[in-house]
Amino acid sequence: MSRPDATASAALDQDFIRPGFFVFLDIVGDPVRCTTLGVDITITGSGIAEIDGFLFAGISSDFVDISPVRMKEGGSEQVTAKLSGLRDIDNDTLNTLGNSANWQGREALLWRMIRDGNGTQQGAIQHYYTGTMTSVRISGDPAGQTIEVAIESYLAALAAPSNRTYLDQEKYDSGDLSARAAIAIANGNSANPLTSNTATPGMIPNLRGINGFTFGGLLK
Structure with a gap:
């Protein structure tokens, strides 16, 4: 100017x-x-x-x-x-x-x-x-x-969008499997992203939480 x-x-x-x-x-x-x-x-x-x-x-x-x-x-x-x-x-x-x-x-x-x-x-x-x-x-x-x-x-x-995402973390840290876990959870899969062991959906025992409150229910 x-x-x-x-x-x-x-x-x-x-x-x-x-x-x-x-x-x-x-x-x-x-x-x-x-x-x-x-x-x-x-x-x-x-x-x-x-x-x-x-x-x-x-x-x-x-x-x-x-x-x-x-x-x-x-x-x-x-x-x-x-x-x-x-x-x-x-x-x-x-x-x-x-x-x-x-x-x-x-x-x-x-x-x-x-x-x-x-x-x-x-x-x-x-x-x-x-x-x-x-x-x-x-x-x-x-x-x-x-x-x-x-x-x-x-x-x-x-300053256009970089199109980067936290799902790319594994590219920079091979031990960071948080993206795999997030995708699995979003798809209703409880598999361990490291071992691929899958828990069987069902009832979980009631757990005593904070200040005496109780948590429990179905895994989705």
Whole structure:
């Protein structure tokens, strides 16, 4: 995340500003570049490889919603980029989004441009978020459709489930047979996991327990 330069910082002290936002979604075969400035724009000289020389489609901020970036321990909260008011989504777009390999885990970048009350750019464009796309949802009604992209920080993406389990303990300690015992109990088998000796289910004698209480019953 880059900080506003001196010119942009000075503009932020004004009573009224008109920021513009830029988004790049690295979708295979159909990368998305759009801006909330409301007009198509090609920027040069920003020094940002993902911006310079590329056309950003101008979409009104009424139809683009980028959620705030909130930081927390381990990274930021999930960010969503929502494109709404779409009358129709063509089959090519549906097919592209329908294949998660085209977008899942791929990069999403966000920048902002500070402008004064007259819409004049103040200072350089600032990069303020990098994440990876984790899910895409299409919803809507006859009046229009919405595409919503969920974006996670790279730290959150690295924290994907390990799929490890305590049932793997025997791989690391050959003498630890607790996993076998747990599985046997879950299956109603009282076999000793070490000797495979099986007790015969039936009544067990009453045992004197704590504070004089008695335990007994059927083994299941």
